[in-house]
Amino acid sequence: MRLLVLASGRGSHAVNLIEASRDGRLCADVARVVSDRRGAPVIERVRALRVATTVLMPDTAGSRLHPDAERQLLEILREERIELIALCGFMRLLSADLLDRIGAPILNVHPSLLPAFRGLHAQRQAIEAGVRVTGATVHFVDSGMDTGPILLQAPLEVLPGDTEESLSDRLLPVEQRLYVDAIGLIQRGAVRREGRAVLIERPDAPAGAAGPGPTAAGSGTTKGRDRG
Incomplete structure (x- = not known):
């Protein structure tokens, strides 16, 4: 199973899922970690584990993603063939329209x-x-x-x-x-x-x-x- 992580903060959960995918606790591949915040600690932590990262742009303030960031996320999901999305301290709400277009299960x-x-x-x-x-x-x-x-x-x-x-x-x-x-x-x-x-x-x-x-x-x- 190809897994995408959405994270905004320190990365404790993201790192745990990556480690679980490598030590046999989880039969899944964390394909990419995506953040809505430039400079979020999670980015450097998962890069150190050799996992691909992306920061959604523009990283504007607010409770929901900018429409351009939503389009970027959808493109990543298609390119990476994502089957499940895991929110790990992701500090944005996902719009109903975005949820309808994603198609994959999303957990928090x-x-x-x-x-x-x-x-x-x-x-x-x-x-x-x-x-x-x-x-x-x-x-x-x-x-x-x-x-x-x-x-x-x-x-x-x-x-x-x-x-x-x-x-x-x-x-x-x-x-x-x-x-x-x-x-x-x-x-x-x-x-x-x-x-x-x-x-x-x-x-x-x-x-x-x-x-x-x-x-x-x-x-x-x-x-x-x-x-x-």
């Missing part, structure tokens, strides 16, 4: 148990709300902010004295494991969507049978802080 990872604590600083939101449990979610991307159908979730206890930084640090490994698991399900053809419902084929199920997949793919420690 978010550091909360959606639909709770959407948007930025999800870890801070969880602490301020006083919840005892938060977690990570991998979901399909739509044109809203963290509103797409949920694929996998994993819980994490919020500890007394947790700060936004400490909670983020403990969530990151959970996000990373969950993302690899989710992409693996897509790669194996084990995921079926029916409207907003996401069904995961059970390995031991008879042909044609499906059921809801696990809501938790592990516990422990994923987009409130921009770590990409």
Whole structure:
């Protein structure tokens, strides 16, 4: 499976997916990493791993990509024959028109148990709300902010004295494991969507049978802080 990563920040998730594709955790090839920000740390980090990179132009401010940047992205997807797109701390919303034209599945990872604590600083939101449990979610991307159908979730206890930084640090490994698991399900053809419902084929199920997949793919420690 040929995978394209969209990233805006430091590149923690992008690097993890590249490493997973090389150490056997993920049967996919990260063909290219694309950023909307010149100078984003992710660019140099993945170049050091000998992965191709592109910065979309113009990298104007705003919540959505410039139309010229959208056209550039579509051309990259065609040239690279991309089969799956993974958002890794990508700080733009994708327009409904762009989503319709892309055609490939698009995933995002978010550091909360959606639909709770959407948007930025999800870890801070969880602490301020006083919840005892938060977690990570991998979901399909739509044109809203963290509103797409949920694929996998994993819980994490919020500890007394947790700060936004400490909670983020403990969530990151959970996000990373969950993302690899989710992409693996897509790669194996084990995921079926029916409207907003996401069904995961059970390995031991008879042909044609499906059921809801696990809501938790592990516990422990994923987009409130921009770590990409």
